[in-house]
Amino acid sequence: MRRASVLFLFILLSFHALCAEDVQTYVITAEAVTDKTEYSYDRRVIDVSEMNVSESDTLEDLLAQDAQVTLISSGSSMMSTTVSLRGSDAEHVVIFVDGRRVNSLQTGSYDLSAIPLYNVQKVEILQGGMSAAYGENAIGGVINIITKEGREGASSFSADVSYGSFQTVKGSAYLEKSWIISSLDSHPFTQQALNYPESSLQLSFGAYGESSDGDFTYTHELTQNEQIRINAGGYRAGTSGKLDYVISKSKDIGIKADFQLYTDEKGVPGTVEFPLSDSLMSDDKVLAALSFYAENNPVADFTADISVSSVNRTYDPDTESTDETRFDHHYNDTYTLSADAKRTDVFGPLINTLSLHTDIQLDSLVSTALETPSDDGTVEEGSFSRFHTALAVHDELSYEKDNLSLSFLPSLRYENSEITDEDSSYLKQSTNSAWNIGFAVNLGKSFSIRANTGTSFRVPSFDDLFWSSTAFAVGNPYLEDETAETFDIKVDAQLLSSWSVMVSYFSQNLDNMILWSPSPTGQWSPDNIGEARKRGVDISTSLSFPFASDTRSSVKLKYSYLDCVDMTEGTATYLKTIPYIPKHTFSAFVSLDITERVRTTLSVTHTGYRYLTAENTKIIPSYTKVDLSASWQVTNRWKVLAGIDNLLDQQYYDIQFYPVPGISARISVNYTRKGVSK
Numbered sequence: 221m222r223r224a225s226v227l228f229l230f231i232l233l234s235f236h237a238l239c240a241e242d243v244q245t246y247v248i249t250a251e252a253v254t255d256k257t258e259y260s261y262d263r264r265v266i267d268v269s270e271m272n273v274s275e276s277d278t279l280e281d282l283l284a285q286d287a288q289v290t291l292i293s294s295g296s297s298m299m300s301t302t303v304s305l306r307g308s309d310a311e312h313v314v315i316f317v318d319g320r321r322v323n324s325l326q327t328g329s330y331d332l333s334a335i336p337l338y339n340v341q342k343v344e345i346l347q348g349g350m351s352a353a354y355g356e357n358a359i360g361g362v363i364n365i366i367t368k369e370g371r372e373g374a375s376s377f378s379a380d381v382s383y384g385s386f387q388t389v390k391g392s393a394y395l396e397k398s399w400i401i402s403s404l405d406s407h408p409f410t411q412q413a414l415n416y417p418e419s420s421l422q423l424s425f426g427a428y429g430e431s432s433d434g435d436f437t438y439t440h441e442l443t444q445n446e447q448i449r450i451n452a453g454g455y456r457a458g459t460s461g462k463l464d465y466v467i468s469k470s471k472d473i474g475i476k477a478d479f480q481l482y483t484d485e486k487g488v489p490g491t492v493e494f495p496l497s498d499s500l501m502s503d504d505k506v507l508a509a510l511s512f513y514a515e516n517n518p519v520a521d522f523t524a525d526i527s528v529s530s531v532n533r534t535y536d537p538d539t540e541s542t543d544e545t546r547f548d549h550h551y552n553d554t555y556t557l558s559a560d561a562k563r564t565d566v567f568g569p570l571i572n573t574l575s576l577h578t579d580i581q582l583d584s585l586v587s588t589a590l591e592t593p594s595d596d597g598t599v600e601e602g603s604f605s606r607f608h609t610a611l612a613v614h615d616e617l618s619y620e621k622d623n624l625s626l627s628f629l630p631s632l633r634y635e636n637s638e639i640t641d642e643d644s645s646y647l648k649q650s651t652n653s654a655w656n657i658g659f660a661v662n663l664g665k666s667f668s669i670r671a672n673t674g675t676s677f678r679v680p681s682f683d684d685l686f687w688s689s690t691a692f693a694v695g696n697p698y699l700e701d702e703t704a705e706t707f708d709i710k711v712d713a714q715l716l717s718s719w720s721v722m723v724s725y726f727s728q729n730l731d732n733m734i735l736w737s738p739s740p741t742g743q744w745s746p747d748n749i750g751e752a753r754k755r756g757v758d759i760s761t762s763l764s765f766p767f768a769s770d771t772r773s774s775v776k777l778k779y780s781y782l783d784c785v786d787m788t789e790g791t792a793t794y795l796k797t798i799p800y801i802p803k804h805t806f807s808a809f810v811s812l813d814i815t816e817r818v819r820t821t822l823s824v825t826h827t828g829y830r831y832l833t834a835e836n837t838k839i840i841p842s843y844t845k846v847d848l849s850a851s852w853q854v855t856n857r858w859k860v861l862a863g864i865d866n867l868l869d870q871q872y873y874d875i876q877f878y879p880v881p882g883i884s885a886r887i888s889v890n891y892t893r894k895g896v897s898k
Contacts, residue, residue, distance in 0.1 A: 260629050260658025260670045262347040262710045262724050262758075268340045277382070277390075277863060277886060279337050279365070285809055285823060288347065288758050288780050290802075291332075295878035296434045296452035297388065298486045300331040305347050306726060307754050307784040307801040308360025312678060316354075316364040318478070320509065320527055323357065325583050325606065326550060326590075328681035334482055334505070336428040338380065338392040339460055341368045348726060349676035349706030352631035352656035355610055359676045359704045359730070369462045369478075370396040370422025375895045382861075382888030386436060386453070386881070390888070392428035418469040424462045431455035434487065438879035439871045449879055451497055454486030472515035480507040488535070492879060498539045504532045520563035529554045535589070548589040556581045573616040581608040590686040592641045592697070602686050603642035610635045629658035637679065648685065650701055652677045666714040671707075678702040684734060684746050693736075693744040700748045704730045718764045728754040733788075751787040752798060756780065770816070776809040786834065793834040802842075804828035817853035822846070827872075843872035859890040 266282060280301050283289045290304040302310035311328035314321060323330045344364040351358045379393040401419040434453030439446055459481050466474040482505040490496035509527035535548040558579035565572050583606040590602030612633040619626045632655050639648045656674030680699040687695030708726035715721060733750030757780075764774035782805075784798040797803070806826045813819050825845045832838040849863035862885070869883040 260627065260660045260672050261350060261353075262670070262708060262726075264345045266343045266345070268337065268342055277337070277384075277888075279332055279335050279340060279343070282337065282340075282343065283332070283345075283363075284825070285776075285807065286345065286778065288778070288805075289345065290805075293874055293878070294452070294489065295449065295874050295880045296432075296436070296489075297333070297386075298430075298432050298434045298452060298454040298456070299333070299489075299878075300486075301333045302329045303332060303363060304801075305345075305361035305363075306728070306756055307782045307798065311681060312357060312360035314354055314356075314358045314362045316362065317480075318367055318509075319364065320507075320525070320556070321355070322529075324531070324552070324681075325554070326533075326552060326585060326587070326682045328357065328678075328683070331503075334456070334458075334484070334503070335365060336392055336426075336458065338378075338394055338428060339367045339426050341366045347724075348672060348708045349674055349704050349728060350656070351652075351654035351676035352612070352633045352674050353614060355612075355633065356635055356637075356652065357678045359678050359702065359706075359728075367460065367462070367478075368394065368396070368424060368426070369464055369476075370398050370424040374398050374422075376893065378890065378892040380888050380890040382886055384886030385884035386432050386434055388430070388432035388886070390428070390430045392426065394424070394426040396422070396424040398422045420466045420469065422462075422464045422466075425459070426461070427457075427459040429455070429457040436881040438882070440492065440879075449489060449881075450495060451487035451489045451499065454484060454500075456482070456484035456486075458482040470516070472513070474513055476509075476511040476513070478507075478509050480505070482506075496537075500536045500539055502534050502536075506530045520561045523560045525556075525558045527554075527556045549587070550589065551584075551586045553584045554581065555583075569619055569621045571616075571618045571620065573618075575614040575616075577610070577612040577614075579608075579610050582606070583608070585682055587682075587686075589688050590682060590695070591688045592647065592686055602682075602688075604639055604647070604682060604686070605641075606637055606639045608635065608637040623664035625660070625662040627658075627660040627662075629656075629660065631656040631658075631674070639685075647697060650679050652679070652701060652703075668712045669709070670712075671709040673707045674705075676704045676706060678704075678734075680734060680746070690743075692742075696746050699734060699746060700732050702730060702732045702734055702748075704728055719762070721761045722759070724758045726754075726756055726758075728752075729787075730754065735788075749788055749791070751789075752784065753787050754782070754784045756782040767812075770814075772813045774811050776807075778807045778809075780805040796834060796836045797831050799831045799834055800840075802828040802830045818851070820848075820850045822848055840873050843870050844868070845870055845872070857891055857893055859892070860887070861890065862887045 264286070268282065278297070280291055280293070283303065284291055288305065291301055292304055292310055293299050293301040303313050304310060305313050315323055315330040315332070317335065344366070345361070346364070347361040349359055350362055354362050375397050377395045379391070381391040383389055399421045401421065432453050436449050436452070437446055438449055460479065462476070462478040464474060464476050483503070485500060485502040488496055488499040488501050490499070507527065507529040509525060511523060511525045513523045515521045531552045533550040536546065538546055556579060558577070560575065560577050562573060562575045585602070585604045587602040592602055592604070610633065612631065614631045615629065617628045632653070634653045635651070637650045641647055654675045654677060656672055658670070658672045660668065660670045662668045679701050683695065684699055685695050685697045687693055706726070706728045708724060710722065710724035713721050730752040732748040733752050734746050734748060735750045736744050736746045738744050760776065760778040762774070762776045764772065766772045782801055782803055784801045786793040786796050786798055788794055805828065808824045809821070811819060811821045823846070827843055829842045830840045832840050846867040847863065847865050848867050849861070851859060851861045853859050865884045866882055871882065872880055874880050
């Protein structure tokens with residue numbers, strides 16, 4: 221039932237009595253700020269507390285405000301959305317949720333639409349080759365999504381519902397509760413006296429649902445005829461919870477546990493030339509994790525984490541057929557054990573922080589659509605296991621005196637993985653190492669320079685290796701790992717108290733690039749035939765200023781230039797621009813606060829033309845997208861938000877040449893009640 225999850229959210233509204241007295245809330249924009257400590261990478265942080273999400277309806281909307289982030293989707297809000305950084309493939313960007321890698325081992329990427337915005341506390345965007353710090357596939361960068369958790373002493377409840385174009389209905393609810401326990405108190409559950417003083421317990425729980433028919437009209441790029449995008453709707457629902465039990469606040473010892481449940485069903489509309497009228501794909505995901513931390517240890521801070529996840533994907537190519545063999549099933553289970561230790565020593569003005577990381581991961585994938593070659597030349601249903609180990613060391617040596625801070629940050633990582641089939645026959649082994657050397661110079665809080673050089677790598681996905689042989693495509697189990705050499709430098713300057721400027725440059729040489737290309741018979745297959753050179757410049761500036769005593773405005777401008785060239789000699793694509801990557805991207809974000817309760821926001825994004833073919837014989841035209849939103853804090857508890865996307869009704873195509881909806885609108889109501897736990 222598509223709307224059962226939304227109805228469930230309305231029921232949760234009855235729990236608001238758990239929360240206490242009101243507090244004043246304000247509406248401010250999601251600010252991207254640069255942390256000037258501990259990092260030499262190009263890092264930006266977007267804070268996404270309940271106070272500042274008024275301009276964004278989804279996590280994808282939030283990331284779209286950043287000109288250096290490219291979203292890859294199929295044109296509808298219900299479709300999967302992946303991300304590209306600095307012209308990278310989606311498989312080159314590692315997605316973390318609360319520090320745990322969530323990229324699909326089968327596809328190599330991750331669907332960002334599966335993460336609801338209500339449950340996100342902040343998003344870290346780190347650009348550049350970072351395999352030394354974050355492991356395999358981090359060639360383009362890393363996005364770390366940190367979800368909400370119960371805060372000490374807090375008690376709150378929030379819920380929102382919205383309705384928009386294409387019969388889109390959304391709803392979410394979030395509850396947090398905290399108990400502060402002294403040495404004379406008893407545990408709230410066991411009623412037994414505690415042995416540790418100054419303990420606390422925080423709980424949080426949330427749920428959400430969304431449904432949409434997804435169908436919309438568009439103008440075909442070639443024929444200029446108005447057509448209808450069909451089978452682009454679906455539903456999704458999920459729930460999550462966290463527990464943080466601080467055993468001893470003075471010793472920073474505690475246990476954290478969390479779980480996530482997610483389900484969806486969405487249409488698979490196919491391409492513009494070959495639409496699919498009734499194909500469906502569904503995902504069911506479960507994640508459970510347990511962590512132990514001791515962060516005030518005289519030897520070293522220590523964290524251990526164990527997590528289990530299970531993903532069941534089902535593809536139904538013809539819902540009207542009665543043939544049960546038509547389904548494709550993919551069952552992926554992942555078991556991960558990781559440990560981190562960090563020690564800081566101070567020698568006068570010198571501070572040295574040494575960090576060690578190790579993890580062991582076991583994946584199993586059973587698929588009716590993937591296959592592995594056998595000795596007799598036949599193919600068998602795919603059943604694979606992957607055993608992965610990693611060891612990394614990171615050091616930060618800093619000199620701090622007065623307003624000057626100098627940092628030297630070397631990193632080194634070693635990883636090994638083995639893939640075997642159902643008969644434990646050896647299929648593929650990957651052994652990789654990566655290094656990075658970073659430098660950072662800070663002059664107070666007004667000026668900083670950061671630079672990095674190092675190597676990164678990407679391991680092929682199961683789809684790359686074992687795609688089932690059909691008339692259209694076949695995988696390649698003999699693929700080699702991709703490797704990259706990277707360099708980047710970034711300058712941040714706070715020119716005035718309300719005016720900041722950032723400029724960065726990067727270059728990357730990619731070897732053994734995996735390219736899917738057709739054979740003379742038309743069958744697509746991946747090969748290590750590619751080399752690429754990527755260079756670019758990012759520029760951004762932010763300015764805020766008051767109009768009157770109770771009116772304030774802020775302006776953020778961002779520009780990105782990308783030069784991504786195929787360096788595969790002896791081919792027709794040599795020195796040609798890589799398809800789908802725009803050279804020029806510009807965004808402007810203007811907000812106006814009218815008192816503390818009313819805010820309006822205008823967002824303008826211009827995307828330059830992109831080549832559609834590897835030979836650069838056809839382009840996807842440039843386009844400009846304008847979004848407008850407004851929010852009104854009616855009372856301390858109630859807020860109304862409204863938005864219009866694609867205000868100019870711009871007809872354009874997404875990065876994969878899918879048509880995108882024209883003008884669309886939404887309105888939502890948010891209720892928040894906050895208090896203090898006793």
